[in-house]
Amino acid sequence: MDIYCDEAALTGEPDDKPKDAGESSKDCFLLSGTEITGGRGTCVLFAVGSSSQWGQIRAKLVKEEVNTPLQDKLDTLAEQIG
Numbered sequence: 001m002d003i004y005c006d007e008a009a010l011t012g013e014p015d016d017k018p019k020d021a022g023e024s025s026k027d028c029f030l031l032s033g034t035e036i037t038g039g040r041g042t043c044v045l046f047a048v049g050s051s052s053q054w055g056q057i058r059a060k061l062v063k064e065e066v067n068t069p070l071q072d073k074l075d076t077l078a079e080q081i082g
Contacts, residue, residue: 003030003039010034010054 004016010033019041021028030036030043033054049055067075 003041004037005030006035006037007031010057 003019005019006016007013010031016037017027019028019030019039021041031054032048032052047053047055050059
């Protein structure tokens, strides 16, 4: 498998990385959110969506918005004034 992958969207690294499925290769995984820039090969999917590496990173970045006690008091005050 001779594939070159642009992982800049995920890792920020500007250079295309070669991917190799050989036994001595430590970097044989194609990550979601990346682009194949050259070469040819076959792949097997291990995870998609929220189970993928990109999905796990994205889930850690998304936080639910929680009101602070001051915001709760201001909301109550706004309701009383209104």
